[in-house]
Amino acid sequence: MSGKIVVSLPVSESKARRLDTLCEATHRSRSYLLKVALNEYLEREAWQIGEVRKAVEKAYGGDFADDAQVEHVFGKWLDREG
Secondary structure (H helix, E strand, O other): OOOOOOOOOOOOHHHHHHHHHHHHHHOOOHHHHHHHHHHHHHHHHHHHHHHHHHHHHHHHOOOOOOHHHHHHHHHHHHHHHO
16 A cells, blocks of 8 residues: 555754754755655664564573673773773
């Protein structure tokens, strides 16, 4: 199905001004910029959810780091601080 629906939302005046400034600078419409922002957000969130699901599956499968592996990773980070 390729139908479209209209979605509206209230935004603060300051965000609307910032959006309008971006529209002027890029010669794009509000609608275009909001579509781009929404698409990027949805893609990022879908990716993140997918990664979390994979990690949960690994955890349920018992795929955990052992104590030595954890200490090794923490050791690398602690060495950077010093």
